[in-house]
Amino acid sequence: MRTIVIGSRRSNLALTQTDWVINQLKKKEVPYNFEVKKIVTKGDRILDVTLSKVGGKGLFVKEIEQALEDKEIDIAVHSMKDVPSVMPDGFSLAAITEREDARDAFISLDHVKLKDLPSGAIVGTSSLRRSAQLLAERPDLEVKWIRGNVETRLRKLKEEDFSAIILAAAGLNRLGYSEELVTEYLEPEMCVPAVGQGALGLECRSDDQEVIELIQKLNDEATALTVTAERTFLHKMEGGCQVPIAGYATMQEDGQVSLTALVGSPDGKTILKDTVVGQDPVKVGEEVSERLLEKGAKEILDKVKRELDS
Numbered sequence: 439m440r441t442i443v444i445g446s447r448r449s450n451l452a453l454t455q456t457d458w459v460i461n462q463l464k465k466k467e468v469p470y471n472f473e474v475k476k477i478v479t480k481g482d483r484i485l486d487v488t489l490s491k492v493g494g495k496g497l498f499v500k501e502i503e504q505a506l507e508d509k510e511i512d513i514a515v516h517s518m519k520d521v522p523s524v525m526p527d528g529f530s531l532a533a534i535t536e537r538e539d540a541r542d543a544f545i546s547l548d549h550v551k552l553k554d555l556p557s558g559a560i561v562g563t564s565s566l567r568r569s570a571q572l573l574a575e576r577p578d579l580e581v582k583w584i585r586g587n588v589e590t591r592l593r594k595l596k597e598e599d600f601s602a603i604i605l606a607a608a609g610l611n612r613l614g615y616s617e618e619l620v621t622e623y624l625e626p627e628m629c630v631p632a633v634g635q636g637a638l639g640l641e642c643r644s645d646d647q648e649v650i651e652l653i654q655k656l657n658d659e660a661t662a663l664t665v666t667a668e669r670t671f672l673h674k675m676e677g678g679c680q681v682p683i684a685g686y687a688t689m690q691e692d693g694q695v696s697l698t699a700l701v702g703s704p705d706g707k708t709i710l711k712d713t714v715v716g717q718d719p720v721k722v723g724e725e726v727s728e729r730l731l732e733k734g735a736k737e738i739l740d741k742v743k744r745e746l747d748s
């Protein structure tokens with residue numbers, strides 16, 4: 439019986455996601471043994487620098503792809519949010535799993551809601567997407583960068599001067615935190631989630647047909663289509679997670695994909711947002727990107743990139 443080795447980052451969230459994938463595969467009663475191999479990525483090592491300044495997306499993925507290429511591992515489990523919009527040659531994203539809660543979760547001390555935070559209160563996030571949308575809603579708040587894994591950020595909320603932090607609901611759910619931890623879920627109408635947020639991507643070598651067939655068993659059609667629309671948009675904007683870009687698509691009852699996309703300035707003063715509905719997820723992603731570009735998205739993104747470079 440072939441042993442399939444699954445590569446995972448060593449954070450609790452990554453290991454939990456990997457275990458979830460193995461359990462889902464075992465439920466399909468497939469004739470394989472599974473083994474987990476932990477991989478330390480550059481993104482895990484540089485925790486003291488703002489994520490956006492060290493190259494954001496791709497940071498977590500590169501070392502894992504090297505391990506795939508070297509056949510140290512057969513499958514890599516990624517948060518789709520961290521996967522660059524184009525796969526390098528030789529690698530396939532053979533499955534996208536059913537999406538967990540895509541929303542962002544607002545967690546504050548004493549459960550004070552976002553609208554009730556006092557002026558000047560400090561909210562921790564290291565995402566320009568969250569910062570833009572938070573400050574658009576509450577320009578009187580202060581955003582302070584916070585880094586580290588989910589556990590570290592929750593600890594910093596208690597120990598440092600943050601009044602609140604924002605984390606992905608999906609990660610909290612997967613780690614088994616109770617909903618009581620969350621003060622409020624930020625609905626996509628107010629805070630558009632990151633492209634791919636809440637979905638897992640299963641990557642393997644493009645020539646490993648056996649593994650492709652195996653992991654396709656976990657592909658969720660609706661999630662794959664909606665995430666495709668989001669990633670097409672992201673690709674057209676040439677964006678990674680280091681820019682204030684958001685995209686969230688849902689599958690309507692009539693089978694059409696509805697994609698809401700956003701580009702904003704990190705201070706939240708400019709927010710461009712549009713929704714496109716259609717049958718073909720690629721066309722939907724392309725059309726919404728064209729609309730935002732017409733409204734001036736490129737100028738906003740170029741300005742952010744110049745500021746990050748300086």
Ligand SMILES: NCc1[nH]cc(CCC(=O)O)c1CC(=O)O
Nearest residue numbers: 517519605606608609635636637
């Ligand atoms: N950037 C880190 C990261 N990548 C994926 C998740 C959460 C899980 C998900 O979106 O699937 C997180 C943590 C967070 O944003 O709170």
